[in-house]
Amino acid sequence: LRMLSYGYSDPFQFNDGHDFSCLEWLDVFNSHTGALDLLTSSWSAVLAGGWPVFRSFLHISRKLKDRLTDENNKYWRLTERNNECDVLDSKEDVEYRDLVKKTLRAGGQPLLAGMHIVEIARGIACPIGKAVALLSLALDMVRGRGMYQGSLKDPHNYVYIFISTAQDAVTAWAKSKTNWSPYFDLLTTQWPIWQ
Secondary structure (H helix, E strand, O other): OHHHHHHHOOOOOOOOOOOOOHHHHHHHHHHHHOHHHHHHOOHHHHHHOOOOHHHHHHHHHHHHHHHHOOOOOOOHHHHOOOOOOHHHOOHHHHHHHHHHHHHHHHOOOOOOHHHHHHHHHHOOOOHHHHHHHHHHHHHHHHHHOOOOOOOOOOOOOHHHHHHHHHHHHHHHHHHOOOOOOHHHHHHHOOOOOOO
């Protein structure tokens, strides 16, 4: 329920003042929600459990991005900081990201699986972008091919493989940093990872 409060009210409600870093926000956010435990838990298991955790992260992400684009620039320490993954995006990455977002917003026919494979093979610079491509493949398997996630003990299930590989891409990137700021980037990225 605390995660819902972050998604439907001010995500900075438990922080003092306006002069705090992303690490200070993450500390408070995690102490109130345990969200970082969820982000580092098996995404396949979380999704298989049926809890709308990704949907909650979507709401939190939207709320954070809304607050960070505030005209008054109240949270200047956060707005001055670039998303460390998004800045890696090439022109081709941005075009692919925008196409995925447009397709998700339209709610119609998803992109062909081959398009995501081509982008993965091309090499998406931001690991969150690679994760989006892999999660899109998992979604294609479920919606377009009638596949189910299956048991976590079934390592030959493509849905499970794509979800696990997506998480591995994000986790490896996060571990390459000296602190846990990549989890703030995961919540403020332009990539539609939570959709």
